[in-house]
Amino acid sequence: MFDTSKDILFLTISICVAVFTIFFCWGMYYFIAMVRNVFKVTDDARNILKKTEEAIDLVKMKISESVSYVMLFGEALKKVVDFAKDFSEKKRERKEEEEKAEEEVILKAKSKRK
Numbered sequence: 001m002f003d004t005s006k007d008i009l010f011l012t013i014s015i016c017v018a019v020f021t022i023f024f025c026w027g028m029y030y031f032i033a034m035v036r037n038v039f040k041v042t043d044d045a046r047n048i049l050k051k052t053e054e055a056i057d058l059v060k061m062k063i064s065e066s067v068s069y070v071m072l073f074g075e076a077l078k079k080v081v082d083f084a085k086d087f088s089e090k091k092r093e094r095k096e097e098e099e100k101a102e103e104e105v106i107l108k109a110k111s112k113r114k
Contacts, residue, residue, distance in 0.1 A: 002008050 002011070
């Protein structure tokens with residue numbers, strides 16, 4: 001089978017090349033699997049970031065809508081307070097006028113008695 005040491009050298013080299021090729025293919029498989037997993041992780045992270053961004057945009061939109069409603073509510077409340085203030089001032093003025101009228105009636109009655 002082996003005539004010279006050169007044949008043993010070639011056999012050893014061929015076995016080493018075959019083993020190296022097997023380990024190289026095995027390493028490439030794991031490297032490709034690792035790159036695929038990294039791609040999946042980055043894709044998942046990208047999706048999570050997109051969903052987070054959408055949620056933040058939704059919150060911003062809701063807050064801006066709420067602010068407009070709060071401003072409308074504030075204006076309405078201001079008008080109600082102004083109306084109540086005007087109503088109480090008119091009521092106080094009427095009461096003062098009635099008191100003045102009663103005082104005048106009492107003064108006229110006193111002046112007629114004398």
